[in-house]
Amino acid sequence: MLKATARDEITGIVGKGNASFGKEELLCYSYDATNSLYPPDGVVFPGGPEEISRILRLANTEGFPVIPRGAGTGFTGGALAVEGGVILSLERLKGIREIDTANLTADVEPGVITGDLQAEAERLGLFYPPDPTSLKFSTIGGNIAECAGGPRAIKYGVTRDYVLGLEVVMPTGEIITTGTKKTMKGVVGYDLTRLMVGSEGTLGVVTRAFLRLLPLPEAKRTMLVEFLSLEDAAGAVEAVINAKVVPSTIEIIDDVCIRCVEKYAKVGGLASVEAVLLIEVDGKETGVQDDVARIRRIASERGAKTFWVASGRDEEKDIWNLRRAISPSLSKVKPTKLNEDVVVPRSNLVGLITGIEDIASKKGVVIASFGHAGDGNIHVNVMVDKNNAAEMQRGMDAVKDIFELTISLGGTISGEHGIGIAKASYIGMELSAEAIEVMRGIKKALDPNGILNPGKIFPKAFRQPQHA
Amino acid sequence: MRGIKELIEEAGRCVRCGACKSVCPTYDVLRREQSGPRGRLSLVEASFKGESGFGGAYLKNIKECTLCGSCHSNCPNGVNIPELILAARAEGVEKGGLSLAESFAYRGLLHSERFMQAALRLASRLQGLFLKGTAFENGLVSRFSLPVIGGGRLLPELADEFFLDRSHIEELSPSATPVRGKKGGVLRVGFFAGCGVNYLLPDIGEATIRVLKESGAEVVVPQQVCCGMPAYSAGDRRTARDLALKNLEAFEASGVDIITTSCATCGHGLKKVFAELLSDEGLQMRSRVERFASMVRDITELLTGELPYKGGEKGKKGGVVTYHDPCHLRRYQGISEEPRRLLSKSVFTFKGMKHPCRCCGLGGGVGFANYELSMEIAKEKASSVRATGADVVATACPGCMVQLKDALYQSGVKARVAHVVELL
Numbered sequence: 001m002l003k004a005t006a007r008d009e010i011t012g013i014v015g016k017g018n019a020s021f022g023k024e025e026l027l028c029y030s031y032d033a034t035n036s037l038y039p040p041d042g043v044v045f046p047g048g049p050e051e052i053s054r055i056l057r058l059a060n061t062e063g064f065p066v067i068p069r070g071a072g073t074g075f076t077g078g079a080l081a082v083e084g085g086v087i088l089s090l091e092r093l094k095g096i097r098e099i100d101t102a103n104l105t106a107d108v109e110p111g112v113i114t115g116d117l118q119a120e121a122e123r124l125g126l127f128y129p130p131d132p133t134s135l136k137f138s139t140i141g142g143n144i145a146e147c148a149g150g151p152r153a154i155k156y157g158v159t160r161d162y163v164l165g166l167e168v169v170m171p172t173g174e175i176i177t178t179g180t181k182k183t184m185k186g187v188v189g190y191d192l193t194r195l196m197v198g199s200e201g202t203l204g205v206v207t208r209a210f211l212r213l214l215p216l217p218e219a220k221r222t223m224l225v226e227f228l229s230l231e232d233a234a235g236a237v238e239a240v241i242n243a244k245v246v247p248s249t250i251e252i253i254d255d256v257c258i259r260c261v262e263k264y265a266k267v268g269g270l271a272s273v274e275a276v277l278l279i280e281v282d283g284k285e286t287g288v289q290d291d292v293a294r295i296r297r298i299a300s301e302r303g304a305k306t307f308w309v310a311s312g313r314d315e316e317k318d319i320w321n322l323r324r325a326i327s328p329s330l331s332k333v334k335p336t337k338l339n340e341d342v343v344v345p346r347s348n349l350v351g352l353i354t355g356i357e358d359i360a361s362k363k364g365v366v367i368a369s370f371g372h373a374g375d376g377n378i379h380v381n382v383m384v385d386k387n388n389a390a391e392m393q394r395g396m397d398a399v400k401d402i403f404e405l406t407i408s409l410g411g412t413i414s415g416e417h418g419i420g421i422a423k424a425s426y427i428g429m430e431l432s433a434e435a436i437e438v439m440r441g442i443k444k445a446l447d448p449n450g451i452l453n454p455g456k457i458f459p460k461a462f463r464q465p466q467h468a
Numbered sequence: 469m470r471g472i473k474e475l476i477e478e479a480g481r482c483v484r485c486g487a488c489k490s491v492c493p494t495y496d497v498l499r500r501e502q503s504g505p506r507g508r509l510s511l512v513e514a515s516f517k518g519e520s521g522f523g524g525a526y527l528k529n530i531k532e533c534t535l536c537g538s539c540h541s542n543c544p545n546g547v548n549i550p551e552l553i554l555a556a557r558a559e560g561v562e563k564g565g566l567s568l569a570e571s572f573a574y575r576g577l578l579h580s581e582r583f584m585q586a587a588l589r590l591a592s593r594l595q596g597l598f599l600k601g602t603a604f605e606n607g608l609v610s611r612f613s614l615p616v617i618g619g620g621r622l623l624p625e626l627a628d629e630f631f632l633d634r635s636h637i638e639e640l641s642p643s644a645t646p647v648r649g650k651k652g653g654v655l656r657v658g659f660f661a662g663c664g665v666n667y668l669l670p671d672i673g674e675a676t677i678r679v680l681k682e683s684g685a686e687v688v689v690p691q692q693v694c695c696g697m698p699a700y701s702a703g704d705r706r707t708a709r710d711l712a713l714k715n716l717e718a719f720e721a722s723g724v725d726i727i728t729t730s731c732a733t734c735g736h737g738l739k740k741v742f743a744e745l746l747s748d749e750g751l752q753m754r755s756r757v758e759r760f761a762s763m764v765r766d767i768t769e770l771l772t773g774e775l776p777y778k779g780g781e782k783g784k785k786g787g788v789v790t791y792h793d794p795c796h797l798r799r800y801q802g803i804s805e806e807p808r809r810l811l812s813k814s815v816f817t818f819k820g821m822k823h824p825c826r827c828c829g830l831g832g833g834v835g836f837a838n839y840e841l842s843m844e845i846a847k848e849k850a851s852s853v854r855a856t857g858a859d860v861v862a863t864a865c866p867g868c869m870v871q872l873k874d875a876l877y878q879s880g881v882k883a884r885v886a887h888v889v890e891l892l
């Protein structure tokens with residue numbers, strides 16, 4: 001619980017309208033996209049790094065947790081107040097300060113919605129490639145903290161690859177700048193930028209980001225390719241990569257997912273197929289035409305049933321709306337989604353897909369798979385009902401098997417959603433005890449009192465979620 | 469309206485993904501979780517499940533929703549958040565949570581149309597006292613804060629003579645080759661004016677009647693009252709239900725083939741809400757309401773459907789027109805192409821605006837409950853209009869028109885606001 005004096009001090013720092021301790025606000029800041037409920041003791045909306053610094057110093061003396069929060073769309077509970085404390089919402093810091101068309105860089109505040117930055121960049125003929133499927137409603141700060149990726153990672157990489165430098169408020173209150181602002185290179189001192197990216201709000205609060213942009217590709221084509229089996233589709237992905245074509249996106253969608261989003265399907269008759277690939281290529285006009293032709297040939301060799309190229313913006317949008325609706329729609333299958341995002345080397349994609357099908361039938365659970373096949377990253381959703389204890393247990397067992405399979409195929413248990421609380425108990429499957437100790441050492445050095453986003457990443461017991 | 473149990477069950481389909489925030493006009497402006505659909509849903513769901521201890525912030529948050537419906541159309545799981553909010557408002561009214569100003573307006577004014585008319589007639593004569601004219605737009609700016617209305621906003625002048633008081637509108641024959649109705653006689657269209665047209669923008673009513681006649685219909689304007697939507701959106705279902713019944717009886721007695729309105733909000737009310745409000749009152753009532761609802765057409769729907777508008781003189785000499793989609797027309801009635809098609813038959817050159825279906829900010833009572841928020845939302849609309857460089861912004865809802873006039877005035881955008889029928 002937060003002391004009354006601490007509340008007053010917090011309110012004094014940010015001003016009356018920017019700190020809330022009322023029941024309504026606490027409820028609204030108690031969840032994220034994991035859909036579990038941990039009411040915090042307060043919510044604060046700082047106006048800049050100085051205020052954040054003062055709040056963190058206060059937290060150190062008073063001993064309350066501070067949890068940075070962007071849009072609350074995280075899939076692993078990073079923004080949840082699992083140990084109580086104050087939610088530090090960055091929603092007010094939403095300025096795009098500069099887009100520098102001469103240096104191809106952007107200077108943004110953490111609360112900027114990723115899609116808004118992309119739209120602004122595009123208006124100037126530039127391109128910010130990282131595209132988590134949540135891009136219309138997640139923030140740059142959250143993307144940096146989770147090192148978000150997306151369909152375009154196959155060609156363009158992930159958030160990490162576009163962060164040149166950061167302004168960060170350290171857990172103990174110091175405001176520092178890491179990396180560079182406008183240069184593509186910079187090796188002075190340790191690479192704190194990379195340390196911060198993906199640190200899930202446990203090592204510092206990002207208050208400004210200096211990002212790299214690219215020129216906007218001249219042309220683009222979006223294709224939808226239907227297959228009679230998931231293996232065929234996965235095989236086609238491997239074949240495309242083998243042929244050294246690099247699409248900007250190859251997304252795979254299995255039959256369970258297709259059934260959930262059929263209503264979005266203004267295109268084609270998806271009803272009879274078992275798997276779909278969504279492929280996008282970009283670049284020069286002549287280049288994309290050539291790529292489409294090559295992909296069409298490979299797909300038909302690999303047993304594609306239909307091959308369909310979107311004509312125009314509206315059809316492209318329809319396809320993407322369908323794709324973006326998958327994850328939230330899965331609740332139609334079963335209420336509880338154990339949502340994993342494993343990655344394997346692309347040459348092992350078929351191994352992963354068939355392995356998952358085996359696990360599903362062995363454990364007797366429904367598994368819905370879709371995702372960024374082009375970079376080997378599959379969103380594996382074990383669908384259960386948390387009120388059915390036996391099914392829930394089978395689901396948890398299936399998750400463990402999936403992780404073992406992934407690691408045996410040379411992969412990693414989380415590609416982009418992070419660890420948070422959802423995967424904390426599994427990190428020992430991938431990381432050695434020594435590696436985890438090094439990480440704990442870093443956390444301890446930067447946050448000696450453990451006030452910044454405690455209970456995340458490292459396995460630890462904390463309170464049970466509330467249910468409304 | 470569906471029962472609380474069913475609504476809670478539906479709310480349970482929400483997985484808290486947050487997609488709805490990206491299309492919510494109030495979240496966009498306020499940037500607080502509780503000011504967006506996901507937060508509002510969480511609050512109402514918890515309250516309906518028996519969570520206690522919610523106070524003023526709860527009511528404020530549910531009152532701040534414009535009910536534009538974007539969250540519902542954008543929800544991957546089809547959760548109808550506006551309906552949940554309406555249910556919460558209705559509950560708030562039952563428990564006496566509706567504020568004084570609103571109950572005065574909805575209960576007192578609307579419920580007794582005679583009182584409403586007398587009050588507004590008086591106001592129409594006295595308006596100079598409260599309101600000062602502007603040279604810029606047709607309208608008046610309130611000199612100081614009025615209870616329901618708030619200060620500083622641009623209000624359309626109350627009409628000198630209210631539309632429904634005009635004697636020439638009672639029964640009108642077609643002015644062109646008559647169109648036949650189903651029963652063989654001349655197609656008889658009943659016009660539902662609505663308060664916006666009656667008290668504020670009677671020119672729309674005149675234009676509607678003119679176009680209907682020119683298209684070959686016989687027009688009747690039965691004695692009618694407010695459609696009840698302002699009361700309904702505020703959660704005052706009792707008032708809304710009484711008004712619905714009066715209107716139902718009035719139009720049944722008029723023997724029309726089709727009922728039309730040039731107000732998107734009234735149209736949604738007549739088509740769907742009347743049935744909802746009266747559906748518990750026996751089978752006979754249900755079939756009466758259903759029959760009534762099946763006769764209702766938005767004016768743009770009618771003029772592109774049973775009573776096709778032929779288009780007048782040719783040539784595009786009217787300047788550039790853009791179009792704003794009223795929420796109650798596009799999302800609640802699924803009408804978006806029809807008004808655009810009509811505009812393409814006018815003398816104006818059509819140019820689309822960015823985000824045409826984003827809410828203007830007036831709806832759901834937000835224009836009354838929180839004028840500042842409502843105007844903040846409208847600013848974006850004003851800048852979309854500015855970017856088109858249009859001479860005229862057309863829309864199909866008097867409510868949106870009042871809001872757009874105000875917003876354009878506040879943002880210094882010099883485009884005229886008109887109803888689609890006024891441009892035909």
Ligand SMILES: Cc1cc2nc3c(=O)[nH]c(=O)nc-3n(C[C@H](O)[C@H](O)[C@H](O)COP(=O)(O)OP(=O)(O)OC[C@H]3O[C@@H](n4cnc5c(N)ncnc54)[C@H](O)[C@@H]3O)c2cc1C
Nearest residue numbers: 070071072073074078133139141142143145148149201206
């Ligand atoms: C439908 C849907 C689809 C998704 N698709 C993808 C996808 O394709 N790829 C992907 O990578 N993710 C995806 N996600 C997950 C999620 O959107 C991302 O993890 C996103 O980066 C979270 O951003 P946020 O602003 O919501 O952060 P939050 O959920 O608010 O926070 C996430 C973490 O970041 C920390 N944090 C937030 N802001 C800051 C800051 N300024 N400084 C320090 N720490 C901070 C928080 O403490 C927390 O640990 C999806 C989510 C949904 C609901």
